Amino acid sequence: QQQVKQSPQSLIVQKGGISIINCAYENTAFDYFPWYQQFPGKGPALLIAIRPDVSEKKEGRFTISFNKSAKQFSLHIMDSQPGDSATYFCAANQAGTALIFGKGTTLSVSS
Amino acid sequence: DTAVSQTPKYLVTQMGNDKSIKCEQNLGHDTMYWYKQDSKKFLKIMFSYNNKELIINETVPNRFSPKSPDKAHLNLHINSLELGDSAVYFCASSQLAGDNEQFFGPGTRLTVL
Numbered sequence: 001q002q003q004v005k006q007s008p009q010s011l012i013v014q015k016g017g018i019s020i021i022n023c024a025y026e027n028t029a030f031d032y033f034p035w036y037q038q039f040p041g042k043g044p045a046l047l048i049a050i051r052p053d054v055s056e057k058k059e060g061r062f063t064i065s066f067n068k069s070a071k072q073f074s075l076h077i078m079d080s081q082p083g084d085s086a087t088y089f090c091a092a093n094q095a096g097t098a099l100i101f102g103k104g105t106t107l108s109v110s111s
Numbered sequence: 112d113t114a115v116s117q118t119p120k121y122l123v124t125q126m127g128n129d130k131s132i133k134c135e136q137n138l139g140h141d142t143m144y145w146y147k148q149d150s151k152k153f154l155k156i157m158f159s160y161n162n163k164e165l166i167i168n169e170t171v172p173n174r175f176s177p178k179s180p181d182k183a184h185l186n187l188h189i190n191s192l193e194l195g196d197s198a199v200y201f202c203a204s205s206q207l208a209g210d211n212e213q214f215f216g217p218g219t220r221l222t223v224l
Contacts, residue, residue, distance in 0.1 A: 034212070043115070043201050043215030044154065087152055096208055098144070098156035098167050
């Protein structure tokens with residue numbers, strides 16, 4: 001049973017465009033929702049994270065939107081750049097438990 | 112300075128062999144993890160240790176045995192390797208168990224022939 005569903009599986013965006021990746025979760029006890037970025041041959045690195053007490057968090061060009069009632073959260077990358085080309089993972093957990101990762105989205109930003 | 116390091120980076124071995132992967136973190140974190148990333152890039156937790164104590168043990172064959180000699184090290188030993196064990200294995204650490212930021216190592220690509 002997959003507790004965190006991520007879409008799309010792959011995404012191609014023009015340079016300067018907006019990249020949007022969506023995730024949906026099932027466990028209402030989850031209270032931490034991070035996004036990780038992974039470049040080829042590297043380990044995942046935390047990009048941005050949100051807790052359910054806020055509906056949006058922005059860090060530079062990266063924004064998480066969170067909809068608690070719909071049990072969905074999304075990553076928006078504004079002004080997408082070729083250097084943003086990577087695999088993005090959403091994840092979720094509740095305190096003291098393992099992170100459950102989505103299946104990943106491969107983003108390609110064309111110049 | 113590397114925060115989370117793993118050795119080796121690549122490991123190629125024959126079916127049936129026993130191998131180990133080492134992980135060290137110099138962040139002073141209390142919690143360490145092992146994840147497996149399959150060929151489709153799916154990341155799944157295998158084990159978690161908090162201060163040398165096992166706190167998470169997902170459904171993993173008992174051929175996999177983690178060992179934590181101290182809170183800065185978490186090694187993974189795999190017995191009787193099978194073709195399906197081929198994957199990238201990531202070590203990670205966090206200040207506390209649960210929802211704090213997890214820092215991942217560079218990964219070890221294991222290929223079983």
